[in-house]
Every structure is written in C-alpha cells, then in structure tokens.
Amino acid sequence: MIKVGIVGGTGYTGVELMRLLARHGAAQLSAITSRKEAGMAVADLFPSLRGHVDLQFRDPADAGLDRCDVVFFATPNGIAMQEAESLLAAGVKVIDLAADFRLEEVAEWEKWYGMSHASPRLVAEAVYGLPEVNRERIRNARLIANPGCYPTAVQLGLLPLLEAGVVDPTSLIADCKSGVSGAGRKAEVHTLFPEAADNFKAYGVPGHRHLPEIRQGLGRVAGRPVGLTFVPHLTPLIRGIHATLYARLERDIDLQELFERRYASEHFVDVLPAGSHPETRAVRGANVCRIAVHRPQGGDTVVVLSVIDNLVKGAAGQAVQNMNLLFGLPETQGLDGVPLLP
Ligand SMILES: NC(=O)C1=CN([C@@H]2O[C@H](COP(=O)(O)OP(=O)(O)OC[C@H]3O[C@@H](n4cnc5c(N)ncnc54)[C@H](OP(=O)(O)O)[C@@H]3O)[C@@H](O)[C@H]2O)C=CC1
Numbered sequence: 001m002i003k004v005g006i007v008g009g010t011g012y013t014g015v016e017l018m019r020l021l022a023r024h025g026a027a028q029l030s031a032i033t034s035r036k037e038a039g040m041a042v043a044d045l046f047p048s049l050r051g052h053v054d055l056q057f058r059d060p061a062d063a064g065l066d067r068c069d070v071v072f073f074a075t076p077n078g079i080a081m082q083e084a085e086s087l088l089a090a091g092v093k094v095i096d097l098a099a100d101f102r103l104e105e106v107a108e109w110e111k112w113y114g115m116s117h118a119s120p121r122l123v124a125e126a127v128y129g130l131p132e133v134n135r136e137r138i139r140n141a142r143l144i145a146n147p148g149c150y151p152t153a154v155q156l157g158l159l160p161l162l163e164a165g166v167v168d169p170t171s172l173i174a175d176c177k178s179g180v181s182g183a184g185r186k187a188e189v190h191t192l193f194p195e196a197a198d199n200f201k202a203y204g205v206p207g208h209r210h211l212p213e214i215r216q217g218l219g220r221v222a223g224r225p226v227g228l229t230f231v232p233h234l235t236p237l238i239r240g241i242h243a244t245l246y247a248r249l250e251r252d253i254d255l256q257e258l259f260e261r262r263y264a265s266e267h268f269v270d271v272l273p274a275g276s277h278p279e280t281r282a283v284r285g286a287n288v289c290r291i292a293v294h295r296p297q298g299g300d301t302v303v304v305l306s307v308i309d310n311l312v313k314g315a316a317g318q319a320v321q322n323m324n325l326l327f328g329l330p331e332t333q334g335l336d337g338v339p340l341l342p
C-alpha cells in the first residue's frame with residue numbers, strides 16, 4: 001500500500017482527496033494535517049467520512065509526513081515550496097495542488113503571486129501534472145505541480161486546435177464560470193450565501209493568476225506564445241467549471257473528428273456527440289472533462305464547451321491520477337466513480 005499524507009485536510013480539496021483515497025484500494029491514508037483542528041477526529045468534522053477515514057488531524061510538524069510515500073499539499077499558495085525540499089530528500093514524492101511549482105519562470109510567479117519563491121531550484125524539476133499532455137514525464141517525476149482548475153478546463157478544450165495548428169493562436173478567448181467551492185473553505189465575505197447565491201459576476205478581468213499558467217501550457221503545445229483573453233466568473237453553483245472557449249479557424253477541418261481522435265485514448269476526457277451542450281452536473285464528483293466543439297453557422301469561429309468538477313478533475317481527482325502515474329498503478333485506479341445527480 002502507498003502511504004499517503006495530506007497537508008491541509010480540512011479544506012475542500014483536502015477532504016475531496018480523502019473521499020477519493022478512502023476507496024482507492026492501493027493507497028493508505030496515513031497522515032492528515034490541520035493546524036486549527038489538530039487532535040480532532042476526521043470523521044467528527046466530516047461525518048460523510050465516518051467509517052471510511054479513522055484518523056485524527058495532526059499538526060503538520062508532528063504528523064510524520066516524512067514517513068509517507070507521497071504527500072499532497074492541499075494548502076494555500078506558498079506552503080509546499082517551503083516543505084518540498086526536505087520531503088524529497090527523505091524520499092517522499094510531493095504533489096502540490098497549489099500553484100507553487102506551476103510556472104517555469106520564477107520571476108513571473110513572484111509577480112503574479114506576490115511573494116518570493118522559497119525553492120526556485122525545484123521549479124525546474126517539477127513536472128506540470130496534466131496527464132493528457134505530460135504523461136511520460138509525470139511517471140518519472142518526484143514533484144508534481146497539479147494544474148489549476150480553470151487551466152485544466154481551458155487547456156483540455158483548446159489543446160486539439162493548437163496542436164493541429166488550425167486556429168489563430170493570438171486571439172483566443174476563455175470565458176469561464178466557476179462554482180463557489182473554487183474559492184476554498186476559508187471564511188470570506190464574497191463566498192457567504194447571501195453574497196454568492198442568486199448572483200452572478202465576473203472578476204479578475206484585468207488579470208487573474210491563472211492567465212500566465214494557461215498561456216504557458218497553450219504556448220508549449222502551439223510552439224509559440226499565445227494571445228489569450230481570460231475572464232472568470234463566479235456562479236451560484238457549489239461545484240463545477242464551465243469554460244466557453246472561442247478561437248478563429250484558419251483552416252477548414254472536421255473539428256468533431258479532430259477532437260475525437262485527439263482524445264480517443266484518454267479515459268478522463270469525453271468528447272460529446274456533435275451539437276452537444278455539456279453541463280456541470282454531468283461531471284459532478286467525477287474525474288472527467290466533457291467537451292463539445294461547435295462551429296456556429298459554419299463560420300470561422302470555433303466554440304468549444306469544456307466542463308469539469310473543479311474539485312475533482314480540477315484538483316483532487318487529477319492529483320490522484322498523477323499519483324497513480326507516479327507509482328505505476330493503472331491511471332484510472334480509484335477514479336471510476338459515476339457523476340452525482342441531481
Ligand atoms: N478549491 C478548488 O476548487 C481548487 C483549489 N486548488 C488549490 O488547492 C489548494 C487548496 O485549496 P482549498 O482546499 O480550496 O483550500 P481551503 O482554503 O479550503 O483549505 C486550505 C487548507 O490548508 C490548510 N492550511 C492553511 N494554511 C496552512 C499552512 N500555513 N500550513 C499548513 N496547512 C495550512 C488549512 O488548514 P489549517 O489552517 O487548519 O492548517 C486547510 O486545511 C489551494 O492552493 C487552491 O488554490 C486548486 C484547484 C481547485
């Protein structure tokens with residue numbers, strides 16, 4: 001069994017990791033941390049895990065993380081970069097769900113995240129954990145930068161077009177909507193029920209920190225810098241991201257066939273039949289991205305619709321997918337759950 005530690009077990013992605021790993025079959029939860037809830041039984045805080053997780057939260061300092069085989073950081077940005085070096089030295093693999101190792105340019109990261117990087121040397125070693133692009137490098141890695149939620153939905157939606165070189169890479173548009181769990185479990189005014197329910201708004205239009213991450217990923221596959229307008233919105237959903245992506249077609253091509261071929265062997269990317277409109281509830285709780293591609297009125301604008309559950313394919317599920325690759329397990333192990341309805 002793979003001994004697993006989770007730093008940040010009281011957050012939404014931490015508890016989602018526990019939910020998935022409790023039924024994984026090859027992973028044994030060994031250490032779950034919380035500074036605020038240290039000493040409390042996990043099942044007392046999260047009754048849904050009663051009978052599935054029989055551990056207490058521990059302070060990260062005395063949780064025995066260095067005795068694990070892999071440690072997930074489900075923590076705010078800026079935490080994993082302080083701890084990764086010593087865990088790696090102890091032979092522990094590290095998967096960071098935050099953004100500490102996602103951007104290859106340290107100066108760029110420091111600009112967008114507003115802090116100095118504590119471990120720039122490891123940035124060069126880290127592998128960006130989008131298996132649909134980086135599968136072989138992930139298998140051989142020690143340190144995984146798990147992608148952001150918006151970047152997962154946007155990159156999976158635009159990849160086939162950029163890899164095939166059939167759209168203008170300088171004028172991409174990503175119009176994205178997220179559920180409120182994307183903002184985490186910490187108390188903040190804008191996520192209070194009366195603020196977020198029955199309301200809809202854009203945010204981060206001048207520049208959101210996922211912009212450089214998406215540009216980096218798309219630029220790698222396009223082989224040149226891409227121009228992207230990224231506008232996130234907060235919707236009164238609990239889970240889910242819906243990305244509506246626009247690109248200008250430069251070559252006449254069968255788009256449906258292009259997408260179906262690109263993702264034919266990808267278990268976690270589902271290309272819907274032509275004319276479909278994916279919905280967030282069709283991915284709720286599941287590690288899947290569902291995609292539809294449209295060319296309205298046969299014009300030169302491609303519209304791609306890409307949906308994920310931000311906590312699963314956008315965070316914890318993708319992190320478990322990466323763990324499976326790191327340890328040579330079947331990539332789908334523990335991730336074959338059917339989406340929840342309603
Ligand atoms: N929510 C989402 O949809 C997604 C989130 N992410 C990223 O995943 C990470 C976790 O997100 P989320 O679960 O939403 O966050 P939450 O705010 O819900 O939880 C954060 C967790 O980190 C712990 N924590 C906070 N500060 C520290 C610290 N200094 N040292 C150790 N532990 C700490 C908290 O527990 P305590 O304070 O008790 O120690 C808590 O358990 C973030 O970086 C986020 O950006 C990525 C993709 C999607």
Ligand SMILES: CC(=O)N[C@@H](CCC(=O)OP(=O)(O)O)C(=O)O
Pocket residue numbers: 097098099147148149150178179180181182183184210232234
């Ligand atoms: C709705 C909402 O607030 N979403 C978050 C993004 C999700 C997230 O946690 O960020 P990472 O993917 O970089 O880790 C935000 O816009 O800041």
